[in-house]
Every structure is written in C-alpha cells, then in structure tokens.
Amino acid sequence: MIVTHYNPWFVRGNVHAKQALDRFFNGGQSAAQAEAEAHWTPRVDVREEAERFVILADLPGVDPATIEVQMDKNVLSLKGERAAETLADGAKATRVERAHGRFDRRFVLPDSADADGIRASGKHGVVEITIPKKAQSAPRRIAING
Structure with missing residues (x-):
C-alpha cells in the first residue's frame, strides 16, 4: 500500500x-x-495575411494617444500605462481583477516587414497595428550569351 x-x-x-x-x-x-x-501584459493576437502582418492588442481603459509604438531593428515595441481606478473617500474595493500599471510588449518581425509602412489605430479598447510586407522580387531567368 x-x-x-x-x-x-x-x-x-x-x-x-x-x-x-x-x-x-x-x-x-x-x-x-x-x-x-507596476507591470502587466496585455493580450494580443498576431496574424499574417498575404500582404501584411496584423497585431491586435486588448488595451481597454488606455488612451490610444498615450501608447507608444516603435520599430527598431525588426523589433516592434508597444508601451504604455493604464492608471488604477481611484476610489472615493471611505470606499473600499471588494474585488480588483483588472490589471493596471505599465506594460511593454515586444515582437520580432521577419525581414519581409516594411518598417516604413507601419500604421496603428485604436477603437473600442483594441489597438490594431498593421505592418505591410515588402514587395518580393520574383525570380527571373537570365540568359547566357554565347
């Protein structure tokens, strides 16, 4: 036993x-x-489409104007902060589940990403970052002179 x-x-x-x-x-x-x-991690979806990459980040309660999106050496960073709710005098929180504080997410993008064409927009608490793909050069046949 x-x-x-x-x-x-x-x-x-x-x-x-x-x-x-x-x-x-x-x-x-x-x-x-x-x-x-001081730190939390927003949830994201990352997808690859035929002509672009798309990153969708859930950031409810964060002003899109305060979110910083940067691209450096094929690393896209998404930084910002969500402030904690302030309670009225004498109020006591009985449950706190929503995260607050600073956040910093980084994504390594492939060489096919076009850094100059990155666009970001925010709507209904979701930030959408679109990264177009660079035009691919098609293989071509080279004739040999003889």
Whole structure:
C-alpha cells in the first residue's frame, strides 16, 4: 500500500486556489501582485495575411494617444500605462481583477516587414497595428550569351 501526502496547494492545475486565498487575505492582492503591480501584459493576437502582418492588442481603459509604438531593428515595441481606478473617500474595493500599471510588449518581425509602412489605430479598447510586407522580387531567368 502506498500512502501519499495530499497538498492542495501544489496539486497540478490547482495553483490558482492558493493565489485566490492570498488575494483574499492580502486585501485583493497576492504578494506577487503587490510586488509586480507596476507591470502587466496585455493580450494580443498576431496574424499574417498575404500582404501584411496584423497585431491586435486588448488595451481597454488606455488612451490610444498615450501608447507608444516603435520599430527598431525588426523589433516592434508597444508601451504604455493604464492608471488604477481611484476610489472615493471611505470606499473600499471588494474585488480588483483588472490589471493596471505599465506594460511593454515586444515582437520580432521577419525581414519581409516594411518598417516604413507601419500604421496603428485604436477603437473600442483594441489597438490594431498593421505592418505591410515588402514587395518580393520574383525570380527571373537570365540568359547566357554565347
């Protein structure tokens, strides 16, 4: 007969239970959240189309004018900050799930990306960055003179 010790905090797939209890007893934040409060990672979709690459970033609550998009040596960076909600005097947050603070995402683009044609727009909390592809030179046959 084999006896194993059951530890609910380290059962595969159950790490979220400990994190939830940490948040409950630490005023809505786990120790890791309190330490890393200044950073969060927005969710993105990246797709490749025939003529371009498209990056869609979920950034609700962030003013598009404050988002910085840069391209340097085939690395596209997306930086910004979402401010924390301010509570009225005497108010207490009973649940805080939305991340806030600074964010910084970087994407390495292939050599076929045209850095000069990058465009970004924001609508309904989603920032869309389009990166056109460079025109590909078609192979051509070269005749040998003889």
